[in-house]
Amino acid sequence: MYISILTSHSQVHSMTTSVPVLFVIGCLPILLVWFLYNHDPNRRIRIPPGPKGTFFAGVKDQLSSSPWKVYAQWAEHYQSPVISFWIYNRRTVVLNDHESVRELLHKRASIYSDRPKSWMFHELCGRGKSVFNISSLDSRHGKYRRLLQHGLSGRAVPEYHELLESEADVFVQSLTREPHAFQHHFRRNAAAVIMKITYGYTLTDSDDPFIRVAEESAQISGWALAPGRWMVDYYPIVRFIPSWFPFAHFKRQGAKWRKQLESLSDVPHNWVKKQMEQPNFVECFTTRLLRPNADAEAEDIVKWAAGGLYAGASDTTVSALTSFILLMALYPDTQKTAQREIANICGAGRMPSITELHSLPYLDALFKEVLRYAPISNIALPHRVVQDDVYKSYLIPKDSTVIPNTWAILHDPSLFPEPFEFKPSRFIDNASISQRRHGSENEVNPDPRAYAFGYGRRSCPGIQLAEISVLLIMSRILSKFEVSLPTGVCAPQVEFTTGITSHVKPFDIVIRPM
Numbered sequence: 134m135y136i137s138i139l140t141s142h143s144q145v146h147s148m149t150t151s152v153p154v155l156f157v158i159g160c161l162p163i164l165l166v167w168f169l170y171n172h173d174p175n176r177r178i179r180i181p182p183g184p185k186g187t188f189f190a191g192v193k194d195q196l197s198s199s200p201w202k203v204y205a206q207w208a209e210h211y212q213s214p215v216i217s218f219w220i221y222n223r224r225t226v227v228l229n230d231h232e233s234v235r236e237l238l239h240k241r242a243s244i245y246s247d248r249p250k251s252w253m254f255h256e257l258c259g260r261g262k263s264v265f266n267i268s269s270l271d272s273r274h275g276k277y278r279r280l281l282q283h284g285l286s287g288r289a290v291p292e293y294h295e296l297l298e299s300e301a302d303v304f305v306q307s308l309t310r311e312p313h314a315f316q317h318h319f320r321r322n323a324a325a326v327i328m329k330i331t332y333g334y335t336l337t338d339s340d341d342p343f344i345r346v347a348e349e350s351a352q353i354s355g356w357a358l359a360p361g362r363w364m365v366d367y368y369p370i371v372r373f374i375p376s377w378f379p380f381a382h383f384k385r386q387g388a389k390w391r392k393q394l395e396s397l398s399d400v401p402h403n404w405v406k407k408q409m410e411q412p413n414f415v416e417c418f419t420t421r422l423l424r425p426n427a428d429a430e431a432e433d434i435v436k437w438a439a440g441g442l443y444a445g446a447s448d449t450t451v452s453a454l455t456s457f458i459l460l461m462a463l464y465p466d467t468q469k470t471a472q473r474e475i476a477n478i479c480g481a482g483r484m485p486s487i488t489e490l491h492s493l494p495y496l497d498a499l500f501k502e503v504l505r506y507a508p509i510s511n512i513a514l515p516h517r518v519v520q521d522d523v524y525k526s527y528l529i530p531k532d533s534t535v536i537p538n539t540w541a542i543l544h545d546p547s548l549f550p551e552p553f554e555f556k557p558s559r560f561i562d563n564a565s566i567s568q569r570r571h572g573s574e575n576e577v578n579p580d581p582r583a584y585a586f587g588y589g590r591r592s593c594p595g596i597q598l599a600e601i602s603v604l605l606i607m608s609r610i611l612s613k614f615e616v617s618l619p620t621g622v623c624a625p626q627v628e629f630t631t632g633i634t635s636h637v638k639p640f641d642i643v644i645r646p647m
């Protein structure tokens with residue numbers, strides 16, 4: 134009976150049209166609940182807001198030479214410190230405030246400490262194992278960190294005091310002879326210290342063959358890592374194009390750079406091994422770790438960890454010291470206050486020893502203000518999140534590149550009142566230095582080192598060495614030289630270079646021995 138009713142054509146027709154209608158009507162309450170749920174701004178989990186960009190390139194063409202400023206403007210525009218957008222096919226999330234950075238990069242470091250993959254640099258150039266680029270999921274990452282922390286820890290750094298002091302003396306002599314070449318002297322000082330610590334190698338002159346090797350590697354790495362330059366970084370499928378193919382220039386270039394980088398990184402390592410065959414070789418980071426019968430893997434780990442030291446140290450302290458000396462010319466009162474403090478504590482005309490540096494609170498504040506005002510790494514290095522995560526009402530999708538906007542944090546007026554003023558006294562006025570070091574969340578003028586040296590499991594392992602090296606050279610300059618603008622020259626606008634490490638753009642200054 135039931136079947137016979139259904140076989141009637143008209144009845145079948147009316148049934149087939151009414152079923153979907155009934156279905157939709159039945160679903161309406163569910164759809165309504167879904168709509169309300171998803172459009173309730175308090176409950177909806179959504180991707181952080183941000184500009185859409187174009188279909189192919191995303192926002193790539195909207196990023197100026199100072200992307201950190203653009204990110205900060207977008208954060209203001211979208212009224213959200215966490216913003217997101219596409220650069221080509223890569224989801225990028227920028228953290229513009231200290232709260233999101235602390236919560237995600239520090240507290241959830243186990244999932245936010247990976248690096249985004251650069252197919253050109255990591256795979257084609259074979260640099261995926263480098264300290265800076267290795268994946269946090271690779272067991273080598275932890276091994277590198279342990280070796281570096283051991284060689285650069287608070288206990289290890291005092292072993293380098295003698296070296297730092299004697300190289301600081303060389304620096305003072307060079308600056309007295311050629312004051313205009315101050316940047317060159319900063320660079321030589323940084324290289325001499327790190328080459329001795331890492332390889333036990335004594336620098337000959339500025340045209341030293343080891344320095345040339347290191348600079349060449351850094352230059353090639355810069356080209357291979359240039360954001361937006363290599364299509365293979367965004368569309369990795371193209372890596373399968375054969376090298377002979379007319380449009381496969383990137384593959385031929387990658388293979389060439391791979392060979393060059395391999396032989397360059399072997400130069401200092403093989404030199405140390407040769408030294409170790411001599412009875413009186415100089416002890417250093419590499420010799421302490423190389424065991425006589427170490428297997429190839431263990432030796433390779435030491436080689437890469439040592440390579441990370443030069444890469445980390447060669448340009449960063451140079452940037453801090455360049456900013457410092459230029460700012461001294463612009464802020465003579467600050468310079469005088471720091472000079473008075475040194476004269477009071479160490480005696481007029483005497484240069485502080487390394488152990489005296491900790492009794493100079495104004496110098497310490499000056500160092501912090503240089504790091505804050507002119508961050509060396511405005512956007513640190515990019516991190517990658519390895520799984521989907523939810524922060525407040527935002528979904529941070531797995532594989533997003535996560536960029537901490539250190540510049541925005543260090544210029545946030547709620548953290549650092551009058552952020553564009555250069556004012557070292559901000560770190561002395563309210564509380565003692567020790568209280569600030571691990572300050573509370575809502576503190577005003579917190580210690581900028583918590584941001585300037587990066588985040589989570591990727592934070593800079595060289596912080597202690599960097600700090601003492603920079604403070605020492607600053608103190609030598611302040612106690613032996615007077616820095617000023619040339620007579621009759623108005624104070625120039627402070628501008629910054631772009632790149633992984635940022636510098637204050639040089640302008641004319643006069644450096645006179647006192």
Ligand code: HEM
Nearest residue numbers: 265441445446449509510513514586587588591593595599
């Ligand atoms: C004032 C000087 C310095 C500053 C401001 C600085 C800052 C930084 C920053 C921002 C990062 C990236 C952190 C992140 O990804 O979150 C970093 C990483 C690193 N730095 Fe430094 N650094 C300085 C000096 C040094 C020195 C002297 C060394 C070595 C002796 C060094 C070795 C490294 C290494 C090996 C890494 C890579 C860490 C990793 O990816 O696991 N840095 N540094």
